[in-house]
Structure formats: structure tokens, C-alpha cells
Amino acid sequence: xxxxxxxSRRDALKLGALSTxxxxxxxxxxxxxxxxxxxxxxxxxxxxVIVIGTGFAGLAAAAKAAERGYKxxxxxxxxxxxxxSVINGGGMAVPxxxxxxxxxxxxxxxxxxxxxLKAGLGINHVELLETIVKRAQDALDFSIKCGAKWQDVKxxxxxxxxxxxxxxxxxxxxxxxIKPMHExxxxxxxxxxxxxxxxDDFVMSAxxxxxxxxxARINYRFDPKLFSDDIENKTGEKKVYxxxxxxxxxxxxxxxxxxxxxxxxxxxxxxxxxxxxxxxTAGALLKAFQIGAMxxxxxxxxxGPWASPDERGFGVAPLLTQxxxxxxxxxxxxxxxxxxxxxxxxxxxRADAEYVILREDPKAYPVTIGTYNTFEEQVYPxxxxxxxxxxxxxxxxxxxxxxxYKIPADALKETIKKYNExxxxxxxxxxxxxxxxEMKGKExxxxxxxxxxxxxxxKPHHTMGGLQINTKAQVISGNTGKPxxxxxxxxxxxxxxxxxxxxxxxxxxxxxxxGLIAGENI
Amino acid sequence: xxxxKTLFTVGFFVILSAVSFLIASEGSxxxxxxxxxxxxxxxxxxxxxxxxxxxxxxxxxxxxxQGDNPEDFKAxxxxxxxxxxxxxxxxxxxxxFMDALHVNPHNSIHDGPKLYCDECxxxxxxxxxxxxxxxxxxxxIWMRKTP
Numbered sequence: 001x002x003x004x005x006x007x008s009r010r011d012a013l014k015l016g017a018l019s020t021x022x023x024x025x026x027x028x029x030x031x032x033x034x035x036x037x038x039x040x041x042x043x044x045x046x047x048x049v050i051v052i053g054t055g056f057a058g059l060a061a062a063a064k065a066a067e068r069g070y071k072x073x074x075x076x077x078x079x080x081x082x083x084x085s086v087i088n089g090g091g092m093a094v095p096x097x098x099x100x101x102x103x104x105x106x107x108x109x110x111x112x113x114x115x116x117l118k119a120g121l122g123i124n125h126v127e128l129l130e131t132i133v134k135r136a137q138d139a140l141d142f143s144i145k146c147g148a149k150w151q152d153v154k155x156x157x158x159x160x161x162x163x164x165x166x167x168x169x170x171x172x173x174x175x176x177x178i179k180p181m182h183e184x185x186x187x188x189x190x191x192x193x194x195x196x197x198x199x200d201d202f203v204m205s206a207x208x209x210x211x212x213x214x215x216a217r218i219n220y221r222f223d224p225k226l227f228s229d230d231i232e233n234k235t236g237e238k239k240v241y242x243x244x245x246x247x248x249x250x251x252x253x254x255x256x257x258x259x260x261x262x263x264x265x266x267x268x269x270x271x272x273x274x275x276x277x278x279x280x281t282a283g284a285l286l287k288a289f290q291i292g293a294m295x296x297x298x299x300x301x302x303x304g305p306w307a308s309p310d311e312r313g314f315g316v317a318p319l320l321t322q323x324x325x326x327x328x329x330x331x332x333x334x335x336x337x338x339x340x341x342x343x344x345x346x347x348x349x350r351a352d353a354e355y356v357i358l359r360e361d362p363k364a365y366p367v368t369i370g371t372y373n374t375f376e377e378q379v380y381p382x383x384x385x386x387x388x389x390x391x392x393x394x395x396x397x398x399x400x401x402x403x404x405y406k407i408p409a410d411a412l413k414e415t416i417k418k419y420n421e422x423x424x425x426x427x428x429x430x431x432x433x434x435x436x437x438e439m440k441g442k443e444x445x446x447x448x449x450x451x452x453x454x455x456x457x458x459k460p461h462h463t464m465g466g467l468q469i470n471t472k473a474q475v476i477s478g479n480t481g482k483p484x485x486x487x488x489x490x491x492x493x494x495x496x497x498x499x500x501x502x503x504x505x506x507x508x509x510x511x512x513x514x515g516l517i518a519g520e521n522i
Numbered sequence: 523x524x525x526x527k528t529l530f531t532v533g534f535f536v537i538l539s540a541v542s543f544l545i546a547s548e549g550s551x552x553x554x555x556x557x558x559x560x561x562x563x564x565x566x567x568x569x570x571x572x573x574x575x576x577x578x579x580x581x582x583x584x585x586x587x588q589g590d591n592p593e594d595f596k597a598x599x600x601x602x603x604x605x606x607x608x609x610x611x612x613x614x615x616x617x618x619f620m621d622a623l624h625v626n627p628h629n630s631i632h633d634g635p636k637l638y639c640d641e642c643x644x645x646x647x648x649x650x651x652x653x654x655x656x657x658x659x660x661x662x663i664w665m666r667k668t669p
């Protein structure tokens with residue numbers, strides 16, 4: 001045997017040893033990444049249905065499943081019930097509703113879908129919109145059955161809708177649905193809600209094809225100070241729960257996920273505020289991708305161009321700008337005193353325009369300016385709030401305003417002069433602003449003052465993208481193109497329904513409708 | 523001079539009894555529990571709120587049945603707080619006057635009387651008013667600093 005041969009044999013052996021070790025390592029890291037199967041775990045408790053999340057979608061699914069006689073476990077990672085739903089404005093668009101019939105409003109499903117497609121830039125999954133048209137009234141009725149109270153007035157007409165079709169809860173908050181639904185669910189036999197309990201992983205069937213339960217941690221404390229709570233937070237004690245019928249994922253969107261949202265839209269810096277609650281992160285969504293769920297429209301993040309850096313969360317600025325300053329006032333770039341967008345364009349166009357400025361100079365928040373005539377009567381009480389809280393400021397002269405925001409005063413005055421002239425003369429302005437048309441002969445910004453101003457910053461508001469579901473709220477697998485047995489999803493964690501941009505008050509409709517459908521089909 | 527002094531004394535007495543009534547109305551003092559020797563180091567590491575210090579509360583008055591080693595103590599949870607402070611409904615009712623403007627933190631429009639106590643109130647570190655996460659500019663009009 002030649003030396004060379006020996007060497008090569010030795011090398012071969014080495015290589016063999018290496019690759020065995022390598023394989024072992026590989027499988028170890030796989031085991032860490034992959035969802036456990038039922039053979040890997042010991043179930044602590046057993047239920048028919050497990051619901052992840054306590055917002056509109058989760059509670060609707062849980063209420064319906066429990067009403068059908070199933071034993072339901074609901075997991076909520078936060079201490080508080082309701083996620084974004086409980087801090088939402090309580091508006092629900094229902095096309096062809098009993099309310100519209102009562103108040104003599106003409107509407108149609110086709111018109112609703114057309115409106116959604118226009119805002120969604122045509123990339124909406126129409127079959128999901130059709131499902132909303134068919135079932136939104138049922139979802140509304142179900143919420144009433146659970147104890148929700150809706151104002152018995154003519155439906156409100158929200159931006160982008162072609163007909164008044166939005167109902168509002170009696171307390172003008174999503175809590176008007178969440179609170180009674182929470183109580184309804186708690187009273188149903190076999191139904192249990194666990195807060196501060198975070199779902200960690202899906203548990204798969206032995207063959208890895210179906211969802212049969214979840215692993216979770218009880219006594220979990222969400223920590224908003226962490227960069228990624230989903231990755232870094234190690235609190236709580238591990239439990240494993242079996243779901244005989246399946247799991248409904250209703251974990252919401254990821255507008256507060258500092259890591260994941262920036263990955264999708266690098267304009268969103270980690271310290272940027274959103275309109276959402278702290279717990280709106282992508283953890284559970286990513287776990288669904290891990291077991292093969294198909295992603296849809298993930299990087300379409302709707303941002304509110306009407307928000308302000310001078311308050312946290314949603315605040316009062318969105319009302320004072322949308323029902324005020326944006327209508328007849330202007331928004332200017334503080335560096336040159338010039339307008340940079342149609343203040344009444346759609347959310348995406350305006351947010352993009354603000355970002356162009358903020359990417360060049362992250363501190364140069366644009367300022368919107370207007371006078372008293374721009375405000376709608378409903379926001380008069382909120383004006384007080386805005387001024388006392390300091391989000392909105394009031395100035396007697398444009399010079400004082402310009403000095404405060406360090407805007408070149410002459411340029412600002414020139415901008416407003418031109419804007420007012422166009423409005424007065426009935427000439428279309430450079431940005432084709434639709435609300436100036438009725439101003440013919442009048443000043444849009446009243447030069448006698450006083451002048452009101454708010455600084456602007458886009459805030460992530462709703463993540464359009466998520467899991468692909470079918471019209472039965474079943475999650476579709478990228479491996480088979482078919483539903484993943486035992487996995488349903490509803491609400492903001494799903495994608496496709498709203499396309500590129502969601503119309504106002506359709507989120508509640510989406511969540512309650514597909515939550516109900518998930519509860520019916522599981 | 524004298525009448526002023528008498529008035530002061532009477533006033534003081536009235537306030538004192540009002541305070542003790544308020545305290546008494548939130549339950550009788552906790553029963554005797556194992557003793558943890560208080561050291562300046564412990565006091566610095568686990569400071570307690572002034573209103574609790576005034577009552578001379580000891581570690582084990584709250585950390586009941588958790589042994590006598592402060593390093594092993596766990597959060598006492600709602601049950602612990604409510605062993606003196608009665609019920610969440612009772613606490614909500616005490617701030618009923620704030621309901622008129624929908625700003626009662628113990629019975630908010632969003633949550634009703636259902637939040638965990640330690641969602642806002644901490645004992646050994648500064649409290650954190652949850653309302654601030656959305657109403658950052660209004661809370662100062664509604665209420666004082668969270669105790």
C-alpha cells in the first residue's frame with residue numbers, strides 16, 4: 001500500500017468524521033429552528049381549539065368555536081386583553097348593512113370592492129373581499145349577540161368609501177366590542193383566557209404536516225425596551241397545549257416590531273413610534289412561515305401621514321390634520337418653506353412625500369399650517385386638547401410661526417400667497433388638491449390669523465401583509481399549495497385582503513368576519 | 523394665638539382620623555410574618571413607596587410564605603396587592619369622580635377594572651402609567667404621577 005493511498009484513505013476517514021459531525025450539527029440546528037412534533041413534547045393540557053390573540057379576530061373565533069361546544073383556550077402574551085383592537089376607534093364598514101337600509105343609504109358589494117381595490121392599488125385578493133361582502137353583516141350581528149353596542153345613527157362616511165357605510169361603537173372605541181366579547185367568552189363553559197402567556201411554537205403531527213398544538217410560556221412579561229422581544233425575552237415557564245381541532249392564529253400585525261418592520265421598509269427607524277400597542281410584533285407570524293405558511297404582501301406597511309412626532313401613538317394629531325389643517329391648509333418643508341405634497345392625497349402618497357424629506361434630514365419634520373376655517377365642527381373639542389397637550393401650536397402671525405419652526409419666513413409667506421391666489425381664482429394648484437375647488441373667491445388660509453400648526457411624521461399603522469388564507473380562513477402551505485391541516489388565521493396577521501393600502505374602518509370588518517369564519521370552520 | 527393652636531390641633535386630628543379611616547377602609551393590617559432583618563443595603567436595593575413606608579410595612583408583610591431570603595422573593599401579583607386594597611371594582615369606585623371625563627385609570631374606556639395592578643404600579647422601581655403609551659400629552663391634565 002503506497003503512502004499516497006494511505007494518506008488518501010486517512011483523508012477520506014477524516015472527511016467522513018467531519019461530515020458526520022457536520023450532519024449532527026446541522027440536524028441539531030434544524031431541531032432548534034423547526035417546530036417540534038407531538039413525539040418531542042408532553043402535553044400539559046388538552047383543548048379542542050387554541051386561539052392566539054385576544055383582538056377582534058381572536059375573540060370572534062373563540063366565541064364562535066366555544067358557542068359550537070368546543071373547549072377553547074385563548075393565549076394572550078400581553079397583560080392586557082385586546083391588543084390594537086382595544087385602542088382602536090371602533091369604526092366598522094359594513095356594505096349593504098341593515099343600518100344603511102334603515103337610514104335609506106344606497107350601497108352595493110361591487111361598489112365596496114371597487115373602493116377597496118382603488119385604495120389597494122388593485123393588488124387585493126378579491127375573493128377575500130367578496131367573502132367580507134357576503135359575511136360582514138353576520139359578523140356585525142354576531143358582535144351584537146356577544147353584547148357589542150353600535151350607535152344607532154346614520155352610518156359615517158369615511159375617506160375613500162363611495163357611500164356612508166361605517167358604524168361606530170357606542171363608546172367610540174374598539175373596546176365597545178372587545179369588552180363585551182371578552183365577557184361573553186369568559187362565561188362560556190370550557191373557555192379559558194390566559195394573559196401574559198406567549199405562544200412560542202406550533203406543535204406538529206408526527207409526520208410534520210398538521211398543527212396539533214402549541215408550546216407557550218406562562219407568566220411571560222413583554223418588555224418594550226428590548227430591540228426584539230420575540231428573540232431576546234426569556235421570561236416565563238414553558239407549557240405545552242394540545243389542540244384537537246386546530247389552532248387559530250390571530251396575533252395581529254407587526255407595526256411595533258423594530259427589527260422586522262425595518263427589514264421590510266428600511267425607512268422605518270428602530271426608534272420610530274407607531275400608532276400601535278407595544279406588543280404588535282412579528283414573532284407568531286414568523287413561526288407560521290417556519291411551518292410552511294405562504295407569505296403575501298409582507299412589505300406593504302401602511303403608515304399614517306397625519307401623525308405627529310410631538311405625541312406618542314395615535315394621539316390627537318390624526319384628527320386635527322385630517323378633519324382640519326390638511327383640508328384648507330398647507331404642509332411645508334421647513335427647510336425651504338415650500339409645499340411638497342397634495343395634503344389630501346392617499347395615505348401612501350403623503351407618507352412617501354414626508355419620507356423624502358425625513359431621509360434627507362431626519363429632524364426636519366414637515367409642518368402643516370392652517371386657520372380656524374379649516375376645522376370641522378366635530379374637532380373643536382379636540383383642538384383644545386391639541387393646544388393644551390402641545391401637539392398643536394397657535395401663532396398670531398406667520399412670522400412668529402416661521403421663527404418657531406425655523407422656516408424661511410419670506411418663502412413661507414410666498415407659498416401661502418400663491419396657494420391662496422390659486423384657491424381664490426379657482427385655478428388648480430400645483431398638487432391638484434381637490435378640497436380647494438369650493439374655495440373660489442375666498443382665502444383658504446385666512447391671513448388675519450391666528451395660525452395653527454402641527455409637525456408631521458409618518459407612523460406605521462397597519463401591516464397589510466401576512467399569511468395567505470382561503471375564504472374559509474384556512475392557512476395555505478407553500479409546500480403543498482393546500483391548507484395546512486389544523487391551522488386557521490384571521491385579522492391583521494393575514495395578507496391580501498386590503499392589497500397595498502387599507503381603507504379606514506375595514507380592519508374591524510376584516511377581523512370580525514374572518515374571526516367568525518375561522519370559528520365556524522375549525 | 524391659643525385659638526389658632528387649638529384649631530390647628532383639631533384640624534390635625536381630623537386629618538389624621540380621615541387618613542387612618544382611609545387606611546382602615548382598605549383592610550386590616552396584615553398578620554405577623556417571619557422577620558427579615560432590614561439593612562441599608564436592602565433598603566437601597568428594594569426601596570418601597572413612601573405611602574407603604576409610612577405604614578412601616580416589612581418585606582414579609584407583602585412577600586408572604588416566600589421564606590426569609592429577599593433574593594428569592596417573587597412578585598406578589600394582583601392577589602398580593604388586593605389582600606390590602608380589596609378589589610379592583612372597589613378601587614375603580616374610589617375614583618368614580620373621574621368617570622365623568624372618562625379618565626378613571628381603574629375603570630378606563632378601554633379596559634374597565636380589569637388590568638393587572640403591575641401594568642402601571644411598581645413597588646421597588648418607579649411606576650409606569652400605561653395611559654401614557656397613547657395619551658402622552660393628556661395624562662398630566664387627568665391625574666398626578668402614578669403612585
